Each structure stands twice: as structure tokens, then as C-alpha cells.
Amino acid sequence: MKKIAVIGSGTMGNGIAHVFAQHGYKVSMIDINQNALEKALATISKNLDRQVSKGLLSETDKANTLANIETFTSTEDGVKNVDLVVEAATENVNIKLDIFRELDKLCPEHTILASNTSSISITKIGAVTSRADKVIGMHFMNPVPVMKLIEVIRGYATSDEVTKQIMDLSRKLEKVPVEVNDYPGFVANRILMPMINEAIYTLYESVAGVEEIDTVMKLGMAHPMGPLQLADFIGLDVCLSILKVLHEGFGNPKYAPCPLLVNMVEAGFKGSKTGEGFYKYTAGSKEVVVSSQFKK
Known part of the structure; x- marks a missing residue:
């Protein structure tokens, strides 16, 4: 080639x-x-x-x-x-x-x-x-x-x-x-997306806040980036699309996207590419702060 x-x-x-x-x-x-x-x-x-x-x-x-x-x-x-x-x-x-x-x-x-x-x-x-x-x-x-x-x-x-x-x-x-x-989500996203979705459910159900959830996964599981920040980085619209493919492909309710994710995408909060998702991103700045909608 x-x-x-x-x-x-x-x-x-x-x-x-x-x-x-x-x-x-x-x-x-x-x-x-x-x-x-x-x-x-x-x-x-x-x-x-x-x-x-x-x-x-x-x-x-x-x-x-x-x-x-x-x-x-x-x-x-x-x-x-x-x-x-x-x-x-x-x-x-x-x-x-x-x-x-x-x-x-x-x-x-x-x-x-x-x-x-x-x-x-x-x-x-x-x-x-x-x-x-x-x-x-x-x-x-x-x-x-x-x-x-x-x-x-x-x-x-x-x-x-x-x-x-x-x-x-x-x-x-x-x-x-x-x-x-060739099965829905292949390997990477079949494993990754349910984890991200569960992290969003954990936030949705008020078990813990954005930073707390990401800190547990970074320090407790040695992940380089927490699942909520990773979702922002991937794009919340992309995460939603993949979860829909998994849900439709397997017909299993465990892949159903969290309602919070659906609402955020519909409202235009798609992560780092739009400037705000679970975190807020400022052009030219390395500082990343929790989105105001999730601050206590």
C-alpha cells in the first residue's frame, strides 16, 4: 500500500x-x-x-x-x-x-x-x-x-x-x-461505555459528585482519567450514539443510556468540544472545573 x-x-x-x-x-x-x-x-x-x-x-x-x-x-x-x-x-x-x-x-x-x-x-x-x-x-x-x-x-x-x-x-x-x-461495541466500547454510563448513573442518583466519582476511579482503579472527564473528552453525543447501538444490538436494558446523558446531549452540553459537559473547558486554559450545573 x-x-x-x-x-x-x-x-x-x-x-x-x-x-x-x-x-x-x-x-x-x-x-x-x-x-x-x-x-x-x-x-x-x-x-x-x-x-x-x-x-x-x-x-x-x-x-x-x-x-x-x-x-x-x-x-x-x-x-x-x-x-x-x-x-x-x-x-x-x-x-x-x-x-x-x-x-x-x-x-x-x-x-x-x-x-x-x-x-x-x-x-x-x-x-x-x-x-x-x-x-x-x-x-x-x-x-x-x-x-x-x-x-x-x-x-x-x-x-x-x-x-x-x-x-x-x-x-x-x-x-x-x-x-x-463484529459484535456491537466490539471490545473497547462494549466494556468502556457501560462503565461510563454507570458513572453517569452514579451522579444522576446523587451517590457522589463529578470530582468524587472521577477521583475514586483515578486513585482507586489507577485510571489516568476519570470516566466523566473521559466522556467529555470522547464527546457525550458520541457516548450516547454508542450506547444506543449497544442497546439496540443486544436488546439488553443494561445498555440503556442514562436519562441525564440524554438530556445533556439534547441541551447541547456535549463535553470538551462544546466547552461544557460534566466539566467546563476554557479555550487556551489548562484549568478544568466542574460544570456549574453539578456544583453543590
Whole structure:
């Protein structure tokens, strides 16, 4: 594989483009919004500067990485002659299915189509294409340049050959791939999201406050970040979407989203990306304080 296309230039999309470009791959970063693409390039440059300051990369490495990235607002232009597409659009099943229908029509016959979905069925995505054997999940972790894990998800029809190619490719990115089968939430979010949901229920039922819940999990369970702050970091809307997939996929009430989470998302409190969730985030400040709605 030499040429990669990434669909979406948000947090995950620009991180995925960054990592591929840093490892010498030619990357087409595709987004319908030109401003979003420019913002993504600025983010990648800033993150590369951080790596340079830590001695992980040289200025030449940074320049080469940026030179490997080309941006497109046209999917048709961006996927010409690519060997792999990694879709990193919003976690919405209908949006993803539409994207894969389009990719199937536009991409060369040999192109592997991967999704960075954190919960949506790879089998379902593959079924809307004529190449289900070449459809696979590549679930990168956030922040992509730092986190080592990639969940590699096999759909029902994904071939052994394609799975091996993606496992090998992940190692070339200096990541650790873990192969999992296609069930709701896969491994990471099947375990993580119920924990986050239970933490929200613990707050909802007034067992303890935001800081108290996060402190117990950080100091008592050695988690680097408490579950409520982690939910803010992931995005409360994303957490809600994943819980809905788990609830629908398994039909088990234990996955039902906490009413507090539902209300917060509907009210626009989606976490760090909107400036407020369980905590309040101020641009340019490292100080994070409990949201006023949860202060005693």
C-alpha cells in the first residue's frame, strides 16, 4: 500500500492522516468543508511541533509529513488510485452507509474500504457495497498519534487476506493491532461505555459528585482519567450514539443510556468540544472545573 485516503478531517480524521503521512504514505484527506481541512492541517502542524519539541521527530520529518498530505473537497478526486480508504466521519449509521455506497462506486476495484467506527457493524457497512470481503474496521484510539491500539474488526464477509493486510499495515504504523469479531461495541466500547454510563448513573442518583466519582476511579482503579472527564473528552453525543447501538444490538436494558446523558446531549452540553459537559473547558486554559450545573 502506498496511497491512502481519509474521509473526514475532524479529531480522528486528522489524527489518522497525520500518522499515515508521518510513516511515508501519500495521504488524501477529504472533507466537504474547505475550512475544516485548513483547520485540520493547522492541527497536524501543531501536533508535529509537539513531537519535534520532545525530540521524537526532526524539522525535516515534520516537513516531509506535511508534504505527504493533500486535501480534497471532492471524494471522487480524493480516492483516485488509492489502495485504502479509512472513513472517519461522524458516528451515524446512515451517514456511514451513504459514504460506503459512494466509495464502492468511486474507488478502484482493489481498494480496501475501512471504517474507524467505534461501534457500528462492519458487516452492515460491507453489505451496502459490492466488495464486502474488502470492508474492515480500523478503530484508532484518540489521540491517534499517541495511542498504540488499533481494533481491527472483521465483518462477517471480510477475507483473511484483507485482515492480514490491515494487521500488517497497522504494525508498519508502529501501532498494536488487535483482531476482534463484529459484535456491537466490539471490545473497547462494549466494556468502556457501560462503565461510563454507570458513572453517569452514579451522579444522576446523587451517590457522589463529578470530582468524587472521577477521583475514586483515578486513585482507586489507577485510571489516568476519570470516566466523566473521559466522556467529555470522547464527546457525550458520541457516548450516547454508542450506547444506543449497544442497546439496540443486544436488546439488553443494561445498555440503556442514562436519562441525564440524554438530556445533556439534547441541551447541547456535549463535553470538551462544546466547552461544557460534566466539566467546563476554557479555550487556551489548562484549568478544568466542574460544570456549574453539578456544583453543590
